[in-house]
Amino acid sequence: MQTVESLHREAMESIDRAILARKCNDFDRAIALTKAAFDKERAAADLAANEWDFEPTRSVLHRSAAVLAIECAQLREAERLIGRALAGNPPADIADELRDLLIEEIYSQRQAIGA
Numbered sequence: 001m002q003t004v005e006s007l008h009r010e011a012m013e014s015i016d017r018a019i020l021a022r023k024c025n026d027f028d029r030a031i032a033l034t035k036a037a038f039d040k041e042r043a044a045a046d047l048a049a050n051e052w053d054f055e056p057t058r059s060v061l062h063r064s065a066a067v068l069a070i071e072c073a074q075l076r077e078a079e080r081l082i083g084r085a086l087a088g089n090p091p092a093d094i095a096d097e098l099r100d101l102l103i104e105e106i107y108s109q110r111q112a113i114g115a
Helices: 003-023 026-050 055-072 075-086 093-111
Strands: none
Touching: 003 026, 003 055, 003 093, 026 055, 026 075, 055 075, 055 093
Protein backbone atom coordinates (compact mmCIF):
# COMPACT_ATOMS: atom_id res chain seq x y z
CA MET A 1 0.00 0.00 0.00
CA GLN A 2 1.30 3.41 -0.91
CA THR A 3 1.82 6.12 1.68
CA VAL A 4 0.65 9.70 1.65
CA GLU A 5 4.23 10.83 1.06
CA SER A 6 4.88 8.50 -1.87
CA LEU A 7 1.57 9.36 -3.56
CA HIS A 8 2.23 13.08 -3.15
CA ARG A 9 5.77 12.73 -4.49
CA GLU A 10 4.50 10.83 -7.54
CA ALA A 11 1.84 13.49 -8.13
CA MET A 12 4.44 16.26 -8.05
CA GLU A 13 6.68 14.30 -10.44
CA SER A 14 3.75 13.97 -12.85
CA ILE A 15 3.10 17.70 -12.63
CA ASP A 16 6.75 18.44 -13.41
CA ARG A 17 6.52 16.18 -16.48
CA ALA A 18 3.21 17.82 -17.48
CA ILE A 19 4.80 21.25 -17.36
CA LEU A 20 7.66 20.03 -19.53
CA ALA A 21 5.23 18.42 -21.98
CA ARG A 22 3.30 21.70 -22.20
CA LYS A 23 6.52 23.59 -22.94
CA CYS A 24 7.19 21.10 -25.75
CA ASN A 25 3.65 21.66 -27.11
CA ASP A 26 2.72 18.06 -26.34
CA PHE A 27 -0.70 18.99 -24.98
CA ASP A 28 -2.21 15.51 -25.04
CA ARG A 29 0.64 14.22 -22.88
CA ALA A 30 0.36 17.25 -20.59
CA ILE A 31 -3.34 16.57 -20.06
CA ALA A 32 -2.72 12.88 -19.35
CA LEU A 33 0.06 13.68 -16.87
CA THR A 34 -2.09 16.29 -15.12
CA LYS A 35 -4.88 13.74 -14.79
CA ALA A 36 -2.40 11.20 -13.40
CA ALA A 37 -1.14 13.79 -10.92
CA PHE A 38 -4.71 14.53 -9.85
CA ASP A 39 -5.43 10.83 -9.28
CA LYS A 40 -2.31 10.45 -7.11
CA GLU A 41 -2.89 13.66 -5.13
CA ARG A 42 -6.54 12.78 -4.55
CA ALA A 43 -5.45 9.34 -3.31
CA ALA A 44 -2.99 11.01 -0.91
CA ALA A 45 -5.73 13.36 0.32
CA ASP A 46 -8.07 10.39 0.76
CA LEU A 47 -5.51 8.63 2.94
CA ALA A 48 -5.12 11.73 5.11
CA ALA A 49 -8.82 12.65 5.17
CA ASN A 50 -9.53 11.34 8.67
CA GLU A 51 -6.16 12.24 10.15
CA TRP A 52 -7.43 15.26 12.06
CA ASP A 53 -4.09 15.84 13.81
CA PHE A 54 -2.21 15.85 10.50
CA GLU A 55 -2.72 19.58 9.86
CA PRO A 56 -1.65 21.53 7.94
CA THR A 57 -0.59 18.63 5.69
CA ARG A 58 -4.13 17.26 5.53
CA SER A 59 -5.68 20.49 4.25
CA VAL A 60 -2.73 21.28 1.94
CA LEU A 61 -3.13 17.89 0.24
CA HIS A 62 -6.83 18.57 -0.26
CA ARG A 63 -6.12 22.06 -1.63
CA SER A 64 -3.54 20.66 -4.05
CA ALA A 65 -5.90 17.91 -5.20
CA ALA A 66 -8.67 20.50 -5.65
CA VAL A 67 -6.44 22.70 -7.82
CA LEU A 68 -5.60 19.69 -9.99
CA ALA A 69 -9.28 18.75 -10.17
CA ILE A 70 -10.07 22.23 -11.45
CA GLU A 71 -7.31 21.91 -14.03
CA CYS A 72 -8.88 18.61 -15.11
CA ALA A 73 -12.33 20.29 -15.35
CA GLN A 74 -13.68 18.18 -12.49
CA LEU A 75 -15.36 21.03 -10.65
CA ARG A 76 -17.66 18.90 -8.50
CA GLU A 77 -14.71 16.83 -7.29
CA ALA A 78 -12.77 20.03 -6.50
CA GLU A 79 -15.74 21.32 -4.52
CA ARG A 80 -15.94 18.05 -2.58
CA LEU A 81 -12.22 18.13 -1.77
CA ILE A 82 -12.44 21.73 -0.55
CA GLY A 83 -15.44 20.90 1.60
CA ARG A 84 -13.62 17.95 3.14
CA ALA A 85 -10.57 20.11 3.84
CA LEU A 86 -12.69 22.81 5.49
CA ALA A 87 -14.52 20.19 7.56
CA GLY A 88 -11.28 19.55 9.40
CA ASN A 89 -9.26 22.12 11.26
CA PRO A 90 -7.10 23.85 8.64
CA PRO A 91 -4.97 26.83 9.65
CA ALA A 92 -6.75 30.13 8.99
CA ASP A 93 -4.61 31.10 6.00
CA ILE A 94 -5.17 27.77 4.28
CA ALA A 95 -8.90 27.90 5.05
CA ASP A 96 -9.01 31.34 3.41
CA GLU A 97 -7.19 29.99 0.35
CA LEU A 98 -9.65 27.10 0.13
CA ARG A 99 -12.63 29.46 0.31
CA ASP A 100 -11.07 31.74 -2.31
CA LEU A 101 -10.50 28.74 -4.57
CA LEU A 102 -14.12 27.73 -4.16
CA ILE A 103 -15.46 31.18 -4.99
CA GLU A 104 -12.94 32.45 -7.53
CA GLU A 105 -12.36 29.27 -9.48
CA ILE A 106 -15.22 26.84 -9.09
CA TYR A 107 -18.21 29.14 -8.78
CA SER A 108 -16.93 31.60 -11.37
CA GLN A 109 -16.26 28.78 -13.86
CA ARG A 110 -19.71 27.35 -13.29
CA GLN A 111 -21.23 30.78 -13.79
CA ALA A 112 -19.23 31.28 -16.98
CA ILE A 113 -20.52 28.03 -18.48
CA GLY A 114 -24.04 28.53 -17.15
CA ALA A 115 -24.04 25.42 -14.98
